[in-house]
Amino acid sequence: MRMYRLLIVDDEPYTVDGLFELLQETEMLGLDLYKAYSANEAIEWLNRVKIDIVLSDIRMPGMDGLQLQRQIKARWPRCKVIFLTGMNEMTYIQQALRDGSIDYILKTEGDEPILRSVRSAIDALEEELKSDRYLQHAKARIQQALPGLRNGWFMQLLQHGIDHVGLTQSRLAEMESPLSSSAPLLPVLARVDRWPEHITGTDRPLLLFAIENIVQEMLGEMNAQSVIIDDSYLMIMIQTQHRGGCHAGESDQAGAIRFVQGMLETVQSTCTQLLQLPVSVICGRAFVSWEQIADTYFRMRQKLVLGVGKGENMMLLTGRGLSKVDSGAAMMPSRLREQLDVALESGRSEEARTAIHVCFANTGEYARYLEAYYTVANQLISLINRWGWAEQLEQDGEIRLEQLMNVQSHSSREQAVEYLLTVAERLITFKQGVQDERTERIVERINRYIREGISGDLSLTALAELVFLNPAYLSVLYKQTTGQNISEYIISVRLEKAKELLQDSQYKIHEVAAAIGFDNAGYFTRFFRKNAGIGPQEYRDQAGI
Structure with a gap:
């Protein structure tokens, strides 16, 4: 539950x-x-x-x-x-x-x-x-799924921007999209983190449509356009309903953002419980223009790839200070490059190894061997650049970029393939290390904030706002990382601080209570007795104060 x-x-x-x-x-x-x-x-x-x-x-x-x-x-x-x-x-x-x-x-x-x-x-x-009504609705709608042309048009938009596709209101109307070409968009990117083994390739579109339908129902009357990027990613572009030809003002946009972020929690829970799928979501913290949507999509995907914690069922928000990326690079990979990209992003070593081996199948001719080598090498260097890790990976000595991008540096075909496999494995390991480090920094920041502000607002919402995470996801992430709930840590800090203050005779019981966040001295006494086994005055008496 x-x-x-x-x-x-x-x-x-x-x-x-x-x-x-x-x-x-x-x-x-x-x-x-x-x-x-x-x-x-x-x-x-x-x-x-x-x-x-x-x-x-x-x-x-x-x-x-x-x-x-x-x-x-x-x-x-x-x-x-x-x-x-x-x-x-x-x-x-x-x-x-x-x-x-x-x-x-x-x-x-x-x-x-x-x-x-x-x-x-x-x-x-x-x-x-x-309730299974979401899946039932999805099955009913699958025969009336978005035409491939509309999905393809929005894919081109996300990959290359509005200049490439020729954005007009009449074009949107022709495709029966609910969006307005003159209103800003709230971007949401969802990812199926892992497909269970029993889900076949033919079943995935149905489940993606189920996710799409769940999102549509949860968002109510908001205008939303979803785009299936591949069999893992789903982009949703949202606009507020406009009345009388006037689009939503800043206050309405703020309310819409709060509503969408809140409802995404229910979307994620429904996907987990009903569809048995781990789904990560990143939601914009502000509306963006159509001109910004392609770059925003690519940045959101980058942040979702880097992630925190175990990298599943994440609920992230866009933040400030995202590094610039080349949104035109590697945006139209072949199916094989897609598989390798997804495997590397998701940290699945075996799938990455398989994709690399498949790439080198039927490469008896030297030209095909060169094509296979540089296809994989370019994919790896693209990811290194996208994630901004070139300097760090060079410093640890395991990956030399000159060797990676020079097929002649390997004495045999077997050595070349093995080197590419080693680089892929190193990227996965390095990414997990970065995720773990980021997660540890988040947990330490939360713990420090609790220790230093034990008398203040320690609600899950306040703590989540501190580290720009969704409250529900922060709760899960903290438990995964530390093995205990945030509430348990707060109790331990309060108890430790209470004992420290009780040992100083200048503080009265109600002053100790206020110092650790209790408005009511009676409530503090019951808290102390429950967690320390004795009342605060008895604790003082035993300490000889």
Whole structure:
């Protein structure tokens, strides 16, 4: 079961803190929890991150719960809303249920009905992910798939830019594309990280169309055009709906970006659970012009290739400072070069070796041998340049570029092929090392931020924003890398800091609590007792303070 985000909203801080503590201590729910002490503060969270469940008071000053519910549905239509109130008013109950809330609980009913309702919300979210309607829709649409001409036109656009294809609104209309030639695009690039062995080449188009259909359904009324790059990559170009001939302004674009980034989490989860496919996604952090789309695609692909962690089920965002790349190089490889490229990018050694050996099949003639050698060598040097690793690889001495690009430097055909295999293997190993190093830097930055800001906002969203990752993916990446959850590390740091402060008699218990991020001294005492085995005052007494 995936981790869901739950937001608690009430104008009574005691109620919010009590519910937060109740849900946090119910570990089997596995929730990422957030607090808001007003409807306006709740909207700030809704604008910042995708929320799956909202537990809200219905009677609040200013904006009440019913008004908040409409704001929630406008941003995150699949969010489940549970209402709490101290009053049993049938009018409010009827309106809340009419507007789509899933439960209505009196505050006097106690903890168990609240926990039961939250579990029901989680079950409902899980059931939606397991639904097979996405795959059924994909099968129904496969007979009406995008014509090859339209996909080919967009492929040319991504590879060579608008000057090559002649972008006009009439051209888009002829191809029945929903996009406007005068509006900017939000780019999203998805990759099937690994095809299971039982998936044949003929099955892959169906599953790619299933992914495409899932994306379309999740994005709702947004205009989106997908392009199948190959049997692993899918590009989606998104525009906001325009009304009255006016395109979305900056505020609408920001909301659209938040919505798309949030819904991509559900897309990824659905692909994993329903299609049994690991899918990585990189999403733009800003809209780009049609003139920029080709270069943006190539940069996004480069960042997805470099990746972090294990390189599967990644959820990345475009960042600043991406290195410039030659978007015209190696953009139309043969099928064989594609296979080698994908194998090297994905770190699959055996597939890379196979592709190289196939390249040298039937090369008895010297001219064909030369063609095979330089085809592979050019592919390898292209990747080295694309990834910016030439100097580093030269320094370690294992790869000499002059030798790679000179067939005469090898005394035999067998030695030449073996050298190319060695270079390919070294590239895969080096890439994994770079990924591991980048991942370790991310984890260390997170850990340092937690240690230095233990009294501040340590929500998963705040930590993810620090390292420009999706919150859900950061949670998975951290666990894969360290073997523990971020929440477990935060608990250990808080406990260590609390013990340190408790040994100094100048700090009172409530001051120690505030210093490690607890607003409530009673909550801190229960936290300390649960994790240290004794209460904070007992700890002091035993230490002789």
